[in-house]
Amino acid sequence: MAKTIKFSLILDNTPVIDLDGVRENFNIDDILRYYKSGLLQKWLAVRGFTDTLSRLEDISAESDLEISKELVKIFEMEIEATKLEESLYSIQFHEEWQNKVNDYAKNNFNRKAIINDYHQGYDALLKGMLQAPDDIALIKSSMAQIAKNYLWIFKYHLPCFYDEFIEKVPLSIFVSFMNPSLRKLLLESEVMAERLENLTSKINPNTANKISDDFTKDHNLFDRQSILNRLGINLKPIKHKADTNHRWQQLVSSDKKCLIIDLTERDNVMVSHSDPNLKSHQFKKQDAVGKILNGLRFYSYRSDDYVEYITFTSEKDLVNSEKQFAIPKMFYLVRNHLKTFKGETEEFWKDIEPKGKRFMIIGMNDGNYVRNSGKHGEELSADDVNGKFVILDGIDYKSKNPDHVIGYLEV
Known part of the structure; x- marks a missing residue:
């Protein structure tokens, strides 16, 4: 009787001879490749793992993505959800890319079709992130695909990409810094220098209204006292409560700067810079909180209306506050x-x-x-x-x- 010849599987560059070895060196790319070639089934058969082989033979899925999900279940892998999703998204991208390559070959590599598909592939990645702005696994996989396959188009699109995605998918900007190719592009780009400076060390007026929702809540990092503590300066907030009878009341002269901490949320309660008297410089609560004003004027119509603020007595205090305030702003952008x-x-x-x-x-x-x-x-x-x-x-x-x-x- 012929002796069965046993062999090892090479997973993540490591030879394995049993199921424990598979789990310890589990690599979904390797496992999927062995499954599609039939080598995984042969290995299970010669090693005598008949139960696992039977479950493998019951797989009815056809796409790489769905097969991968089944393989993870069969080998009872405890993989962090986001890590698994990230790997599966990568497999899906690879599957779609391979299908396109096969189509190009059938059509004798038509140049126009390839260029159109190339741009459509890049646009599809952007659209996917815009539709799921908090799916970190999808975003990590999408940015990895951009770095691998679309780096040159991303390079020229970078300023526009940043301006749109810092508002709609801020997580994508931070994920970009995790990828060596994209990180280098972002940090060494002259056109990005001012944008990154605004992100990291200045209060950005475009994000002040986002911060304001959490600025006045008493939870986690965003309660007011914690933010004031992180300002690193010993200034006490001032709370002014008054009925100004629908007139502008000046509280702080224009030679000083104020950070608005809180404001009554009503249509006819506003704050403004001391000068000039422009409607574009008049702010209700949703736009006022978190904003620094040149001086302060207050507009109200009830005795319980109020504004809470900090006055900066020196330029040094203001510089320190802006430097520290940038931290909770960045925390907010990736809060989830x-x-x-x-x-x-x-x-x-x-x-x-x-x-x-x-x-x-x-x-x-x-x-x-x-x-x-x-x-x-x-x-x-x-x-x-x-x-x-x-x-x-x-x-x-x-x-x-x-x-x-x-x-x-x-x-």
Whole structure:
């Protein structure tokens, strides 16, 4: 009787001889390729894993995406949902790309069709992100496809892409910094320099109304006192309550600047710069909160109407506030996927994320430090990481202030 010849599967560059080895070295690209070639079925048969083979033979799906989902279930893989979705999106993109290549071959590689399809493929990626602005797995996969297949068109589209997507899909901008090719393009582009400066170190009027919704809520990072603490200056907010009888009342002269903290939410309650008297400079609550004004005038009609604000007595105070205010603004843009740590570490390094996972630092307060997990001798300050989108292998963090926060995204 002929002896059965056993062989190993190579998964993620590692030979495996049993199901535990498959799970420990699980790579969906390798598994899918072996399944489609029939090698996976042969390996299960010669190794005697008949139950798993039977479940494999019951797969009725035809697309790579659906087959991949079945393979993950059969091998009982516990994969983080976003990581799995990201991999499956990549497989789907590859499947669609391969189908197009096959179509080109059938049509003798018609040049016009290829160019049209190329642009349509890029547009489809953008449309997908616009339709799912908070699906981080889709966005990561889409930006990876742009870096791999559409880098030259993205390079020329970059300013327009940024201007649209920072408002509609802000997560895509941050994900771009996770990809080496796109990161280099963004950080080295002269036309992007001012945009990135506005993103990282200035209060952007276009996002002030977004911040205002959370500015006055008492939860998480966005309660007012936490934001005031992160301003890093010892200024107390002033709350002015009055009925101005439908007239403009000047509260602060035009030579000083004010940050609006809160305002009564009514149609006829407004604030304005001291000068000039233009309707375009008159703001209701939804546009006023989070805005810095040159001086302050107040307009109301009931005795319980109020405005709450901070007056900056020096240019230094204003510069400090803008620098610190940029952190919660960036936190807001990625709020649904932001990871944070808040607390004092008593002069010691605290390992808040393990080595072996990569994280991009979104921002942290002055006076604190961060480093790659376990990397002795490294000490990155707020100036080293804020606006630099530094990526670390695990995170060690050091803080002297219990109110300070570090925010980051998993790469």
